[in-house]
Amino acid sequence: MNTYYLECISCGSIFNGVVFKCPRCGGLPVFRYLTRKFEICVKKPGIWRYSSHLPPVRDVVSRGEGLTPISKLGGVLAKNEKFNPTGTYSDRASSVIASYFLTNRVSRVATYFEEDFTHSLAYYLSGISELEVLVREVLSLNVAELGAILNMGGSLTTVPNENITKYLDYVNPLTVEGLKTIAFEIVEKKIKVERIVVPVRSGVLAYSVYKGVRELVDAGVGIPYEVVAAMVKGESVPYITKLIKGIKFIEVGEEDVLESIVKLDRKGIKTKPISALAYAVAENLGKAVVVMTMGFKTTSYYGQRNANVRGEVYRIVKEAGEVTAYGVWKKAPVYTLRGIYKLLHSMERRGEVCSEVMYEGSRKVKYYRLCK
Ligand SMILES: [Zn+2]
Structure with missing residues (x-):
């Protein structure tokens, strides 16, 4: 039995399965759940802690999205x-899309280049579906994003492959x-x-x-x-x-x-x-x-790489639940231990992570975790 249906937000048509665009009016169909009971399952990864109000999928693709500070x-x-x-928040969308594609064994996807979203999609679909990116305006391309998309196995074209008649639009249920x-x-x-x-x-x-x-x-x-x-x-x-x-x-x-x-x-x-x-x-x-x-912006010795280190450290803390600075460093040993200490300290000041001091014997140990 289905636990949901889709409803077009423009014309109100109802669909029992997933449709990406309303066949009657071209509007956006959205999920409606039959259950009203909202449950949070903290053991599930990323945004899937809210599975009771997400599309039911057999295979979840989560790569550390969500729970942002x-x-x-x-x-x-x-x-x-x-x-x-x-x-970007596109990762939340990509996680649901990739899970749906993996569950339904969709091996090939075409999409128009859209800043942030396409990059995120390439990251989530890597190893799941082949991604063909169609470019409307070559001069509008963001070169850094493009490099990342190609690195993750996406292909690029200005002319639609004639075998492909369906495109995944950013605006979809x-x-x-x-x-x-x-x-x-x-x-x-x-x-x-x-x-x-x-x-x-x-x-x-x-x-x-x-x-x-x-x-x-x-x-x-x-x-x-x-x-x-x-x-x-x-x-x-x-x-x-x-x-x-x-x-x-x-x-x-x-x-x-x-x-x-x-x-x-x-x-x-x-x-x-x-x-x-x-x-x-x-x-x-x-x-x-x-x-x-x-x-x-930073003047620390991390320089340009700081933004990435910060994201990486945040994900390590999130995945660990609670962890010491030393524990973080062991998972990311490419940085110095002193650097990790300094970074965690500055992240705590900004409210991006919280800490708690616990006693282990007579020794005080500081554990970092996400803020409640
Ligand atoms: Zn409609």
């Missing part, structure tokens, strides 16, 4: 999605299921704010976070956070979010985004304009957690 940034809280394996786990994590931590602010872009992130919040409220365990989509003046509201009355749109001017970029830069934070945009809106409103990706 929430730390104070000026007057608001920031959920830093940089701590996902490829550095599995992406929504992955991205909504951002809301689940905020609810699980019972973050005391009134709203969640996200950049609007294609609208799929705002819609997904809104869906996550609603599902938990319906299950009786949620907090009815307001979902705010931040946009630049003059940007048009994407069709997905237009359909949802519960999402609030707030516009700011381009000069506000620039100001926000400069402000964050002064705090030593490197971020993309869309994150700076969401931050500007969150700061104006207050009582908010903002979903963003931010890296930290």
Whole structure:
């Protein structure tokens, strides 16, 4: 018996199996679960701790996505999605897509190049499905991302392979299921704010976070956070979010985004304009957690590699549950032990990890873990 069905958010058509696009109107079908009971299974990896409200799959592909830290940034809280394996929230979507493809033995996938998402997908599908990336505009390619995609076995073409008639679009029901786990994590931590602010872009992130919040409220365990989509003046509201009355749109001017970029830069934070945009809106409103990706500038001897070390150390702590600095170093011995100590210390200051001192005999030992 099916535990879910799909419903088109545009025309309301119902489907018993998974469809990626509504055959009647071209709209987005989304998952509806028959169970309302929300369960958290902490033993399952990554976002799959929320399996009761994710598409049922036999084979789970998790590569350390999710459980990203929430730390104070000026007057608001920031959920830093940089701590996902490829550095963006797309990894949450890719985990659900890869699990679905592995379960259904999909051996070949074609997709149009989309910044962040394609890179993430290549990482998750590596060893599972062959990925053919179709490029619309060669000049818009991000060369660093492209290199990463090719390294992971993706192939590249400007002309669609004639045997391929179906393309995986970033906006699809599995992406929504992955991205909504951002809301689940905020609810699980019972973050005391009134709203969640996200950049609007294609609208799929705002819609997904809104869906996550609603599902938990319906299950009786949620907090009815307001979902705010931040946009630049003059940007048009994407069709997905237009359909949802519960999402609030707030516009700011381009000069506000620039100001926000400069402000964050002064705090030593490197971020993309869309994150700076969401931050500007969150700061104006207050009582908010903002979903963003931010890296930290550093003058330490790690130099450019620091961002990667930080992500790696975070994943080691997450996987271990609790671990000493020495334990972290043993798993990542390419760095110096002193460097690991310093890094954990700075991560603790930023609220990215927490620690607890325990006694082993008469010896004090400091254990690091993710913050509760
Ligand atoms: Zn439809």
